[in-house]
Amino acid sequence: MHAGSWHNRYPGESRIVLDLTSLISLYDTALAPSLVLVCAGLERCDHRVLGISSEDISRLMRKLTEVVSRPDWVGSGIDQKTLIHVIVDRYVDRLELMQHLLNFTSSDSQELLQRAKLAQAQLRVMLTPYLLHSTVVPSSDTSGVDAPHWASLMFKNCATMHTSVMINQILLMTSSEHL
Structure with missing residues (x-):
């Protein structure tokens, strides 16, 4: 593990391009739900497939066969490796704080309530840039509402928000370098 960690620096191995959209993980609870209980309470380095x-196993083999038999990967044009790196850089500290807030045991109801409030505040801060307060879901009895239209606004925002935030950060960084 120590020798392998020497290679954890970004950008890592740049001669090989992985199709990150086809990765298969045994941590996927839909793929291997039986491992949830097997790994519960263990440190990650102690997780096994035993x-x-x-x-x-059958589900895993079907998924593996499906992925391996796909036609040659063309890709989406999105640099997934860089995108994942940016997301990790942006959220790692907050997610570690969330883990700290939620990883405790106490019988004191006031402490539980305080921890829950802190966790909720952290989640709100993380999600605020992606919330659409201007988009309102129409009620089921509303007639003449174009359902795909209101949903498409949310999908467009979700698909472009991260990119626009990244572009703004890059512009900020480059403009501050020229000052």
């Missing part, structure tokens, strides 16, 4: 159910 104890995986035969149904999960």
